[in-house]
Amino acid sequence: MPAYKIETTYNLPVYRQRSYEADTLEEACRAAIADEGWDDGEEDVDASGETYVSGIWKGADSANTGASIPIPSQFDELTRRWARHFEILLGLLKILFRGARTAQLPSLDWLARSAWAIARGEAILAGAPDPEGPPDAPKPSHVLVRLQEERVRVVIDVKYGNDRDFCGLSPDLVSDEEIQSACETVVATMDLSDAVGTAEFRAAMAAIRTAYRRLHPG
Numbered sequence: 001m002p003a004y005k006i007e008t009t010y011n012l013p014v015y016r017q018r019s020y021e022a023d024t025l026e027e028a029c030r031a032a033i034a035d036e037g038w039d040d041g042e043e044d045v046d047a048s049g050e051t052y053v054s055g056i057w058k059g060a061d062s063a064n065t066g067a068s069i070p071i072p073s074q075f076d077e078l079t080r081r082w083a084r085h086f087e088i089l090l091g092l093l094k095i096l097f098r099g100a101r102t103a104q105l106p107s108l109d110w111l112a113r114s115a116w117a118i119a120r121g122e123a124i125l126a127g128a129p130d131p132e133g134p135p136d137a138p139k140p141s142h143v144l145v146r147l148q149e150e151r152v153r154v155v156i157d158v159k160y161g162n163d164r165d166f167c168g169l170s171p172d173l174v175s176d177e178e179i180q181s182a183c184e185t186v187v188a189t190m191d192l193s194d195a196v197g198t199a200e201f202r203a204a205m206a207a208i209r210t211a212y213r214r215l216h217p218g
Contacts, residue, residue, distance in 0.1 A: 005063040007055030009077075013044040052077040073130040074123075081124050088117050105143060144199055147187060149179050 016038060022028035053075040057066050073081065095110055106114075116133040123130055156179075157171045 002058065003060040004069075005055075005057040005060060006053060007063065008051050009054040010051045011049035013047050013049075014038065014041045015044055016041045050078060074128055078124070085117070085121060085124060088120070092117060144196060145192070147183050149176070149183055152179050152183060 018032065018035065018040075020028045020031045020035075022031055053071050054077075055063070056069040056071055057063050058069060059066060092110065092114055096106060098104075099106055099110075113134050116131060119131040120133075153171075153174075156174055
C-alpha cells in the first residue's frame with residue numbers, strides 16, 4: 001500500500017489593538033497597516049481558519065525532497081479557491097460588458113465558459129472537486145440578422161405617415177414596452193430557416209472559391 005506525506009495547514013489570526021492619531025479615519029487605518037511592530041500581538045484561536053492540504057509527496061519520508069503531487073481542488077484552501085474563481089468570473093463579466101456596449105450577442109465560447117464557471121462555483125460551495133474544463137471553445141457562429149427596436153420605431157413612424165388605417169393613433173402613443181414585446185414575439189415565432197440555409201450555402205460556395213483560388217493561383 002503506497003504512503004503519502006501530506007502537509008496540512010490552518011491560518012491562525014494574530015491581532016493587536018493600538019491607538020493612532022490622525023486627521024481622518026483613512027489615515028489612521030493606513031498608519032495601523034504600515035505599523036510593523038507586533039510585540040503586543042495576540043493569537044485568536046477561536047477565529048482560526050479551516051484545515052486544508054498545503055502539500056503532497058509520494059513516500060513516507062519524501063516531504064520537500066521529491067516531486068510534489070498536485071493538490072485535489074476540493075482539499076485546497078477555500079479562500080484561495082474563491083480568489084481564483086473571482087478572477088474567472090471577472091474576466092467573463094468584462095467580456096459580457098464589452099459585448100453589451102457594442103450590442104454584440106455573447107459567443108458560444110462565452111456561454112460554454114460561463115456554464116463551466118457556474119458548475120465550478122457550485123462545486124466550491126459543496127466542497128467538491130472542480131469540474132473538468134474549461135471546455136474547448138466551440139466553432140464560432142455568426143449573427144445573420146438582428147432585430148433592433150430603434151429601427152422598429154422608425155418603421156412605425158413611416159407606417160403611420162403612409163397608412164391611415166390607424167388614424168387617430170400617433171406614433172408616440174406606441175410604447176417602448178409594446179415594441180419590445182412585439183419584437184420578442186416575432187423572434188420567437190418567425191421561421192428564418194430558409195434564409196439561414198441560403199446564407200450557409202452561399203458562405204460554403206464562397207469558401208470553396210477562395211480555397212480554389214489559393215490552391216490554383218494561376
